[in-house]
Amino acid sequence: MKKEQLYSGKAKTIYKTDDPKKLVVEFRDSLTAFDGKKKSEAARKGYYNAQISRKIFEMLEKEGIKTHYIDMVSDTEMLVDAVEIVLIEVIPRNIAAGSITRKYPIKEGTVFKKPVVVLDYKSDEYSDPMLNEDIAVAMGVATYEEIAQIRSMALKINDILVKYLDSKGFLLPDFKLEFGRKDGEIVLADEISCDTCRLWDKSTGQSMDKDIFRFDKGDLSKAYEEVARRIVPEIFK
Ligand code: 5GP
Numbered sequence: 001m002k003k004e005q006l007y008s009g010k011a012k013t014i015y016k017t018d019d020p021k022k023l024v025v026e027f028r029d030s031l032t033a034f035d036g037k038k039k040s041e042a043a044r045k046g047y048y049n050a051q052i053s054r055k056i057f058e059m060l061e062k063e064g065i066k067t068h069y070i071d072m073v074s075d076t077e078m079l080v081d082a083v084e085i086v087l088i089e090v091i092p093r094n095i096a097a098g099s100i101t102r103k104y105p106i107k108e109g110t111v112f113k114k115p116v117v118v119l120d121y122k123s124d125e126y127s128d129p130m131l132n133e134d135i136a137v138a139m140g141v142a143t144y145e146e147i148a149q150i151r152s153m154a155l156k157i158n159d160i161l162v163k164y165l166d167s168k169g170f171l172l173p174d175f176k177l178e179f180g181r182k183d184g185e186i187v188l189a190d191e192i193s194c195d196t197c198r199l200w201d202k203s204t205g206q207s208m209d210k211d212i213f214r215f216d217k218g219d220l221s222k223a224y225e226e227v228a229r230r231i232v233p234e235i236f237k
Contacts, residue, residue, distance in 0.1 A: 002073065010036055011049075011195055017079070022070065025078045027053070027191070033214045035124050040213060042220045046076045048228040049193035054078060055232045056161070056192045063160050065153065067188040068180060083180025083189050087141045089120040089128060090150055092158035095173035097198050098211075115158050117151055122178070149186050150179050157188065165199065168230040170208070173198040194224045 002024045003016040010032040015024040027046035032039050050072070057069035068080040093100060096110040100118070119136065120128040133147050142150070154177055165172045175197035178190035190196070199209045207215075208223040229236055 002077075011046075012191070021082050023080055023082045024073055025080055025191075027076045027078070027193075031195075031210070031213050031220070033210065035127055038214070042213070042224070044221055045195075045224055048224040049191065049195055050076045050078060051232045051235050052228055053191040053193045056164075057188075059164060060157060060160060060188065065157055065160070065188055066182075066185065068182065080189070081180075081182050081187070083182045083187060085122075085189060086146065086150065086179045086181065086186070087122045088131060088136060088147075088150065088179070089122045090154045090177040090179065091118040091120065091174055092116070092154050092177070093118060093174040094158070094162060095171065095200075097173040100174075115155060117154055119147070146181075146186055153179070153186065153188065161192070166202070169202045170227075170230075171200040171202055171205075173200060194227050199227060 001017050003018065005013060006016050006023065007014045011028055011030055013026045013028060015026065017024055027050035029041045029043060029045045030039070031042055031045065054069065054072055057067045061067055061069070068083050070079040070081060073079050093116040094112055096106045096112070097108050100106055100116070101108045119131040121131050121136070121139070121141070122128060133144060136142050136147060137144055157177065161175070162172050175192065177188060177192070179186050180189035194209045197209055198207070198211060200206065201208055207217055208227050212218050212220045212223055
């Protein structure tokens with residue numbers, strides 16, 4: 001079913017399938033940060049992220065969120081709908097961390113009274129600059145209606161995920177979403193995993209996400225394994 005490679009990104013490779021409306025996404029062990037300037041590999045990272053992402057997509061689907069996820073084709077490969085990716089990185093923020101604390105006078109750890117949704121232009125060439133609606137529409141990356149829908153879906157996903165991850169012992173300071181167009185409809189695409197979320201252990205405050213790699217904070221594979229143990233315990237039986 002899986003055919004030739006369509007595209008290889010920094011952490012995932014996309015393959016065509018027999019069906020032009022479906023693609024296979026392979027989660028790899030490679031890691032990059034800072035627009036690809038820092039690179040490494042982490043054992044079993046692709047496996048843990050694929051399984052965590054699968055579980056979260058399944059959970060969101062049950063909650064009424066449409067996603068590109070169809071099925072797993074192997075431990076590290078996901079069958080998805082072929083969507084047209086909207087070139088906007090949508091970042092719901094609940095607790096200040098990362099770039100927002102560097103760009104604005106907001107202290108790390110500040111709990112936002114309501115989630116802050118940041119839209120960035122998905123472009124390594126321009127280093128993902130922040131967008132507003134007018135710029136996004138002027139560039140032709142989305143319509144006002146699509147942006148309104150994307151914001152509303154992002155807030156709903158954030159609500160669901162904060163509660164879900166709280167029940168697993170995590171805080172969710174922020175995370176990155178990507179959306180796609182499928183038959184004229186906006187659906188959640190890409191992945192939701194330790195690579196795309198900030199996850200802090202609720203009792204220790206420790207990072208259990210890609211910040212471990214970005215800022216050399218310890219053993220990434222071990223932390224991702226612990227996240228997988230809490231979210232997808234069934235894969236350890
Ligand atoms: P920040 O804006 O602080 O760099 O990132 C905010 C959140 O979005 C973090 O959880 C981070 O992991 C995620 N994020 C933002 N941009 C990217 C990106 O290009 N790739 C990945 N994997 N995550 C991103």
